[in-house]
Amino acid sequence: MKIKHIDHIGIAVKSIEEGGKFFIDKLGLKLEKIETVEDQKVKTGFFPITDSELELLESIAPDGPVAKYIDSRGEGVQHIAFRVENIDEALKELKEKGVRLIDQEPRIGAGGARIAFIHPKETHGVLVELCEK
Secondary structure (H helix, E strand, O other): OOEEEEEEEEEEEOOHHHHHHHHHHHOOOOOOEEEEEHHHOEEEEEEEEOOEEEEEEEEOOOOOHHHHHHHHHOOEEEEEEEEEOOHHHHHHHHHHOOOOEOOOOOEEOHHHOEEEEEOHHHOOOOOEEEEEO
């Protein structure tokens, strides 16, 4: 598996508008786009930083994964995403190594990226996303 770089860091927030104020007003970052991913029950806001991005995640449903995350842990870093060269090969390699996955096959995420998550019990409690763009 070839990991190219950290693609983004996902931060769960109750509101992209409120959560983004610090990054815009204090750090001078620019909110590039907001997108809704219906099947994941989330609205995302991206702040580009060179080859990586900060992604704010706002739930659009009370039973969505981000809403559940905030209910149990509060707002904060929810996941880290690594951009891989070939997500199909990466998942195959991880399966061969016995790594527990949330997604057995890639699905479509924000920006049309192909994504898959590794179970946090494999990564010492960190939700890790693999993405291919």
